[in-house]
Amino acid sequence: MIVIEMMNGHTIKLELDPANAPITCANFEKLVSEGFYDGLTFHRIIRGFMIQGGDPLGNGRGGSKEHIVGEFRSNGYSNP
Template sequence: MFKSVFKKTTALLLAAICTVSFAAGCSKSETSESTGKPKVQIEMENGDKMVFELYPEFAPETVNNFVSLAESGFYDGLTFHRIIKNFMIQGGDPKGDGTGDSGKTIKGEFSGNGFEQNTLKHTKGVISMARSQDPDSASCQFFIMHGDTASLDGQYAAFGKLISGEDILDKIADTPVKANSLTGEESVPTETVKIKTITVLSK
């Protein structure tokens, strides 16, 4: 009798624990998936993946431009053509040498260009738009921070943050590089670092 009651009590306790754990797990999952922020995934040719959360409340036109290019397949097969470990990796250039664009430019959404609502800092994992000296020259090229660089804050349109795949970012940043023949900067990958596709996971 005692053994029977003990077994039933134990079974009920286990069931209760499992139910609570399952509910807690669902709650945590729903919280992490219900931020309402757009998310994109950069998948590399070798299958490596990085996921980013985008912040239209800080840089709305920048986010819309990036999402639109990704959805159109613009980034498929392009490369990270500029890599500086502990600083950033840069990609999204159809020419692969830092001179290409998408045929369209957007407003520079950063405080140095009079766009005060963008307060995102250029810390490791932040994704931001590359540009020329013209503050409104951003087009399709982007860079992902591999270190914290405060001097970029307010000067470039940061628009998202890495939320999964920091090991992949580190791996890309470890790619051997050589000097750029025009600038002398040690940043040209000695092997092709190709993006397979950029997928919009949610909008």
């Protein structure tokens, strides 16, 4: 369980699924440990489903220096 502390004192709790997305989870945990997300905005939150954020440019086109392949069917991964 990862707990994100927001500037307003609220928290977001999220659970990763390393059994089905090990590369994605490891990359996220690495960026968290490096402080990459500190002070950045999560611009899309769908309770019980997903969050999107982590763009240091704030325009939807920024990101970290890390580039990983999405772990989904169209990229050859078989997830439930």
